[in-house]
Amino acid sequence: MTHLIPAVEALILVYFVALNSFYGLLLLMSIPEVWEQTRLAEDEDLQKLMLSDALPPLTIMVPAYNEGETIQASVTAMLTLEYRQYEVVVVNDGSKDDTMQRLRDAFDLYEVPRIYPETIITKPIRAVYRSRSRTRLTVIDKENGGKADGLNAAINASRYPLVIAVDADTLIEPDALLRLTRPFLLGGNVAAVGGTIRVANDCTVQHGRVLDPRVPRSFLPGVQVVEYLRAFLFGRLGWNRLGGNLIISGAFGLFRREYLLTIGGYLTNSVVEDMDVVVRLHRHLRERKIPYVMPFIPDPVAWTEVPSSLAVLSRQRERWHRGLIASLWTYRDMLFNPRYGQVGLVAVPFYVFGEMLAPVVEVIGYVIAVIAVATGRVDPVFAILFFLFAWGYGLCLSIWGVVLEETSFRKYRRSGDLGRLLVYALLENFGYRQCTVWWRLKAFWAAWRRRKTWGEMTRTGFGGPPRQSRLYAQSPSGMWQKVE
Amino acid sequence: MGGEVTARHLVLIAAVVQGLFVAALLLLIVINRWVRLRRRDAVRPRREAAEEQFRRWAAGDADVDAVASALVRLPSAIAVERLAAWSSLVPTDRWPALAQALSRASWGEKLRRGAKSRRWWKRLQSARFLAAAGVAEDVPTLARLIKDPHPAVHLAAVSALNYVSSAELAEAAIDELPMLPIHVGMYFAMALKRGRQVAVPLFDQRLSRMDDPALARIAEYAARLQEPSLRPRFTALAKHPNKEVRAQAARALGALPHTESQAALLTLLADEAWVVRAQAARGLGLLAPPAALPGLRKALRDPEWWVRLRAALALTRFGGAGRDALVQEERGPNAGARNTTELVLGLSPQALAEYAT
Numbered sequence: 001m002t003h004l005i006p007a008v009e010a011l012i013l014v015y016f017v018a019l020n021s022f023y024g025l026l027l028l029m030s031i032p033e034v035w036e037q038t039r040l041a042e043d044e045d046l047q048k049l050m051l052s053d054a055l056p057p058l059t060i061m062v063p064a065y066n067e068g069e070t071i072q073a074s075v076t077a078m079l080t081l082e083y084r085q086y087e088v089v090v091v092n093d094g095s096k097d098d099t100m101q102r103l104r105d106a107f108d109l110y111e112v113p114r115i116y117p118e119t120i121i122t123k124p125i126r127a128v129y130r131s132r133s134r135t136r137l138t139v140i141d142k143e144n145g146g147k148a149d150g151l152n153a154a155i156n157a158s159r160y161p162l163v164i165a166v167d168a169d170t171l172i173e174p175d176a177l178l179r180l181t182r183p184f185l186l187g188g189n190v191a192a193v194g195g196t197i198r199v200a201n202d203c204t205v206q207h208g209r210v211l212d213p214r215v216p217r218s219f220l221p222g223v224q225v226v227e228y229l230r231a232f233l234f235g236r237l238g239w240n241r242l243g244g245n246l247i248i249s250g251a252f253g254l255f256r257r258e259y260l261l262t263i264g265g266y267l268t269n270s271v272v273e274d275m276d277v278v279v280r281l282h283r284h285l286r287e288r289k290i291p292y293v294m295p296f297i298p299d300p301v302a303w304t305e306v307p308s309s310l311a312v313l314s315r316q317r318e319r320w321h322r323g324l325i326a327s328l329w330t331y332r333d334m335l336f337n338p339r340y341g342q343v344g345l346v347a348v349p350f351y352v353f354g355e356m357l358a359p360v361v362e363v364i365g366y367v368i369a370v371i372a373v374a375t376g377r378v379d380p381v382f383a384i385l386f387f388l389f390a391w392g393y394g395l396c397l398s399i400w401g402v403v404l405e406e407t408s409f410r411k412y413r414r415s416g417d418l419g420r421l422l423v424y425a426l427l428e429n430f431g432y433r434q435c436t437v438w439w440r441l442k443a444f445w446a447a448w449r450r451r452k453t454w455g456e457m458t459r460t461g462f463g464g465p466p467r468q469s470r471l472y473a474q475s476p477s478g479m480w481q482k483v484e
Numbered sequence: 485m486g487g488e489v490t491a492r493h494l495v496l497i498a499a500v501v502q503g504l505f506v507a508a509l510l511l512l513i514v515i516n517r518w519v520r521l522r523r524r525d526a527v528r529p530r531r532e533a534a535e536e537q538f539r540r541w542a543a544g545d546a547d548v549d550a551v552a553s554a555l556v557r558l559p560s561a562i563a564v565e566r567l568a569a570w571s572s573l574v575p576t577d578r579w580p581a582l583a584q585a586l587s588r589a590s591w592g593e594k595l596r597r598g599a600k601s602r603r604w605w606k607r608l609q610s611a612r613f614l615a616a617a618g619v620a621e622d623v624p625t626l627a628r629l630i631k632d633p634h635p636a637v638h639l640a641a642v643s644a645l646n647y648v649s650s651a652e653l654a655e656a657a658i659d660e661l662p663m664l665p666i667h668v669g670m671y672f673a674m675a676l677k678r679g680r681q682v683a684v685p686l687f688d689q690r691l692s693r694m695d696d697p698a699l700a701r702i703a704e705y706a707a708r709l710q711e712p713s714l715r716p717r718f719t720a721l722a723k724h725p726n727k728e729v730r731a732q733a734a735r736a737l738g739a740l741p742h743t744e745s746q747a748a749l750l751t752l753l754a755d756e757a758w759v760v761r762a763q764a765a766r767g768l769g770l771l772a773p774p775a776a777l778p779g780l781r782k783a784l785r786d787p788e789w790w791v792r793l794r795a796a797l798a799l800t801r802f803g804g805a806g807r808d809a810l811v812q813e814e815r816g817p818n819a820g821a822r823n824t825t826e827l828v829l830g831l832s833p834q835a836l837a838e839y840a841t
Contacts, residue, residue: 039605040636042561052670052671052674053671053708054667054668054670054671054674056666056667110832112830112832113826113827113830115827115828115831181667184665184667185667185671186635186639186668188635188665189665381492382491382492385495385496385499386495389495389498392499392503392506393502395502396506399506399509399510400509403509406513406517415517418517422510
C-alpha cells in the first residue's frame, strides 16, 4: 500500500499533464482554424453562391416520433431555408400521437408509389407521401423502429447526393445549409461536414427561427452554453488540424449519401448512432484508402433546447457517456492501430483516455488527494494550490471558448449575456463539474449491465407548454440520444 | 535567489501565470468589443457615402472618380465586398470605366500586389478585387490566381470571367476543370457559361482531342453551356470508345434539338453500357421525337432497372402515343417492363414532373 499510493499519484499526475497538454494543443490548433473559417465565412459572397448551379442538392432528413405539437412549425421552417435545391424527408416513426394526421392536414399530402430501391433494410413502410402545397416535401409513414431506423428510411428515399440529419425540434438558421456546404464548394474529398449546435433556452423563437439569441439566466442551461461553446468552438476546430473529428453532430451534420449507403446507414442497435456512423465511416474510408476529410465548420448554426433540471440532465449525461463507452468498446481494434492513421493513433486514444476514462481518473485523484493530505504525505497548502491550478486551467479553456465566440461569430451581442457567460465559466468547476463526473461514472455501471433504457426528457418547447415525449436530444460531444 | 525551488513554488508560479492569462483573455474580450464598436461607428458614414455614390453613378448622376474616391476611404475588405456586390447591379458596359478608375488608385495597386502574397487571405482579397475590377492588364495575374492552390482564391478569381472577356482566362479555367471536385467544376462551368463568347471556341478545340484522358470531364462541363455550335462535337463523341464520354455525349445531346442529335441518341439507346442507354433514354425524352417511340418501348424491357425507369419517364413526354406504349407494356409479358410502367403510370402529374427531371 505504501508503494501503491505514490505510484497512483505519479500516474494521475502524468495523466493530468498529458491530458491538459493535449487540451492546450487543441486550443492552439483552434486559433488558425477559427481565423480561417471566420475569413471564409465573411469573404465569400453567399448570395452569389446561392444563385449558382454549383451548390450540391441535398436532402434534409427529419425523423419524428410523437412530435404532433411542433411538427408543422418545424417542417415549415425547414421548407423555407435559403438553399437552391433541397428536399425535406420527414419520417413518421410510428408515432402514437397525431403527428401523421397533422402532416397530412398541414401539407396536403398525397400518396405516391415507392420507386426507389430500399438499399438499407428498415422496419416496414406503410406509405410514402408527397405534398401538393410544398413540392420539396416527402413524408414516409413507417412502423416504429427508432431514430436510426427512421434515418435509414430517409436515406433510402433521398434523391440527392448529400444528406443532413436533423431533429424535428432543431431550429436551423436560414443560411446554415448554405454555409454547411462551403467545404464542398471549396473542394477536397469531403465525406461529411459538422456544424455548430447552440443552446436555444431563453432565446426568442418565432416561426421556428431564433430571432434573439440569449444566454439563459438559470444556471443549468447557462452553464451548458459554456460547455457547448467550448466543445464546438475550440474542441472540434482543434480536431480539424489533428486528424479530423470522431464525432459529427447527429443534430446537424452533412454526409455524402453514397458513403452512408456503403456502410449500411445508421446502426439501429447503437445508443449513439451519430458517433457510431462517423467512426464506421472513418474506418471504411481508411481501410479502403479512400482520401477524405470530415471538417467541422463553426458558422452554420442549429439551435436546440437543453435540459434545465438536474434530474433530466443527469440522465442525459449518463446516457451520453454510456453511448461513448459502448461505441469505443465496439471499435476498440482501432485504438493505436496505425492502419487508421491519425484517427487510430490520436483521435480514438484521446476519446478513450481523455473522455471515457476521465471521470474514473478524476475520482481516483480526489480520493488519493484526500488520503495523501490526511496521512500527511502531501502538504495541505500544496494540495489547495494544485486544486486551484487545475480549476484555473479549466477556467482558461472555458474562457477561451468565450474568446473564440467573441472574436468570431458573436451571436450574443448584449453585455449582460457576455457577463453571464463569464460567470458561468467561473462557476462551472465548483459543483457542476463534479456532478457531471458522478453522472458519467454511473454510466460505467449501466454499460456493465448493458442497460438499454433511454430515460425521460421534459422539454418546454419554444413558446409552447412543457411536454414529455420521446425525443432525440443532442450532446455537445455530438451524440444523439433517444429520450423517452 | 539561492533558495530551494519546491513543488509548491512551481504550482504557485503556474497559478500566477494562469491568472495573468485569464486576465489577458478578459482584457481581450473587452478590447475586442470596444474596437469593434468604434470601428463600426467610424466606418458607417463612409460606407453610406460610398453607397450613395454608387447609387448616383448607377443612375448616371455621378462621376466614376467620385465612386472610386468614396471606395478608397473604406477599409479594403469592405470596399472589395461592396465592389463585388455592386458589380452585379451596374450594367456591364459601364463597369470597365470604374475598373479603369480604380486601376489608377494606389489602393488598387496595393490590392493587386496581394496577388503575389504568400498569405492566402491576401491573395483571396486580391482575387475578389480583380474579379470585380480587373482590367486587361490583370489577365495574367487572374489566370495565375485561377490556378491558385487555395480553393477560395481560385473560386474568387474565376468570377472574373463574368466581366473580363479573355481567352487566356477561359483557357486557364478549362485547364483546371478535370482536376476540380465536381461542385467546384460546376462553379467554374457556370462562370465559363457567362463568358461563353471566349469559352465556346476553346471547348470546341478541347472536345476534338479524342485521346484526351480528361475528355469525359471536359464534355460534362461543356454540356452545361448548352451551346448549339458544340453539337457536331457531341455527335462525334457519341462514337467514342470510352463509355463515360458516350454517356456525357448523350446527356449533352438531349439539350440540343437536331435531327443528328436524335439519330445519335437512338444509336446510343442500343449501347452496350447501361449508363449510356439510360442517358440516351433521358435525352430522347427531352427531345421527344416520334421516331424514338419504338426504341424507347424496347428499352422498357431493358435488363437494367435504371434504363427501364428512364425510358418509361421519357415516354410520359410523348403525349397519348407514349401513354399507349406504357399501357401496352404494363399488360405485356415482360415482368421488368410491367413493374416499371406500373410505377410510372401510378405517378401523379406533380410527382412525375419532379421525377422526370
